Amino acid sequence: MWPSADxxxxxxxxxxxxxxxxxxxxxxxxRERGYDAANPWEHWANSGAGADGTLQNxxxxxxxxxxxxxxxxxxxxxxxxxxxxxxxxxxEADGRSMVPASVLHQAALALYRxxxxxxxxxxxxxxxGDPLRAGTAERASGVRRLYGHxxxxxxxxxxxxxxxxxxxxxxxxxxx
Amino acid sequence: MGVLMDFLEARGxxxxxxxxxxxxHGDYLGDHWMGEKDLFHDQSAxxxxxxxxxxxxxxxxxxxxxxxxxxxxxxAPTFIDYFGGxxxxxxxxxxxAAAIAARRDAGRxxxxxILGI
Numbered sequence: 001m002w003p004s005a006d007x008x009x010x011x012x013x014x015x016x017x018x019x020x021x022x023x024x025x026x027x028x029x030x031r032e033r034g035y036d037a038a039n040p041w042e043h044w045a046n047s048g049a050g051a052d053g054t055l056q057n058x059x060x061x062x063x064x065x066x067x068x069x070x071x072x073x074x075x076x077x078x079x080x081x082x083x084x085x086x087x088x089x090x091x092e093a094d095g096r097s098m099v100p101a102s103v104l105h106q107a108a109l110a111l112y113r114x115x116x117x118x119x120x121x122x123x124x125x126x127x128x129g130d131p132l133r134a135g136t137a138e139r140a141s142g143v144r145r146l147y148g149h150x151x152x153x154x155x156x157x158x159x160x161x162x163x164x165x166x167x168x169x170x171x172x173x174x175x176x
Numbered sequence: 177m178g179v180l181m182d183f184l185e186a187r188g189x190x191x192x193x194x195x196x197x198x199x200x201h202g203d204y205l206g207d208h209w210m211g212e213k214d215l216f217h218d219q220s221a222x223x224x225x226x227x228x229x230x231x232x233x234x235x236x237x238x239x240x241x242x243x244x245x246x247x248x249x250x251x252a253p254t255f256i257d258y259f260g261g262x263x264x265x266x267x268x269x270x271x272x273a274a275a276i277a278a279r280r281d282a283g284r285x286x287x288x289x290i291l292g293i
Contacts, residue, residue, distance in 0.1 A: 081179055081180055084180060085179075085180065085183045088183070088184070088187070088189070089187075092187070
C-alpha cells in the first residue's frame with residue numbers, strides 16, 4: 001500500500017484513484033473551499049463551463065481553450081507555487097536545508113493548446129500548398145520531401161497514413 | 177515564477193540556490209506537419225535549459241549560451257556534484273560541467289541550452 005503517513009490533510013471523503021493510492025492533497029484543498037466532486041481537480045480545475053453552466057471537460061479538445069471553473073488563485077499552478085514555498089519554509093524550519101542539496105522539483109503545468117495546434121497545422125499546410133491534397137505523383141514526392149524520415153519509411157505515401165500518424169491522440173468530437 | 181523568486185530573495189536564499197528552468201519536452205506545433213513530440217527533431221528535443229548558478233565561478237559565463245548536448249538524466253548528478261555530494265551508482269555519471277568541458281556530445285539524445293553555468 002501507499003505510505004499513509006501523509007494522509008492527514010486529506011478528508012475522509014478522499015476518493016482513491018484506480019491504483020489505490022490516495023488522491024493528491026490538491027483535491028482536499030479544493031473540497032475545503034466547496035469545490036467538491038469525485039475528482040475535484042478534473043471537475044473544477046480542468047474543466048470549463050458553457051453559458052448555461054454545462055460542464056465542459058478539459059480533456060476534450062473542443063474545450064481546451066476554456067477557462068477553469070475556479071478563481072485563478074485556486075487553480076493548479078498558483079497552488080503548487082504556494083506548496084513549493086511552504087516546502088522551502090518547512091525545510092528551513094526543520095533543518096533539512098542544512099543538508100547539502102535540499103532539492104525541490106516543481107513542475108508547472110503547461111496547458112496543451114490542441115485547438116491552436118490544429119489551426120496552426122492547417123495554416124501551415126495552406127501556406128505550403130498541402131502536398132497531401134495534391135495529385136498522386138506530386139503528393140508522393142511532396143510527402144517524401146516533407147516526411148523524409150521514419151514516418152514515411154513506416155507508412156509509405158498512402159493518403160492519410162502519415163496524416164493519421166501525427167494526428168493528436170485526444171478525442172475531438174469535431175473529427176468524428 | 178516571479179512569486180517564487182521573490183520568496184527566495186526575501187529569505188536570503190538566492191545566493192545559495194541553484195535554479196534550473198527546463199521542460200520535459202517540446203512540441204511540433206505543426207512543424208514537420210506533426211503535433212506532439214514523437215521524434216527527435218529540434219521541436220521535440222531542443223528544450224530550454226536555463227541554469228542560474230549562484231557561485232562566483234559562474235560569473236565568467238553568466239548570460240552566455242552553450243549548445244553542448246546534455247540530457248535530463250544528467251540533472252540529478254549535476255545537482256549532487258554541485259553541492260558536494262557523491263552521486264549514487266544508479267545515477268548518470270555525466271554532469272553538465274563535464275559535458276560542457278568535453279564538447280563531445282554528438283549522439284546524446286536530448287539537446288539543451290545552458291545559460292550561465
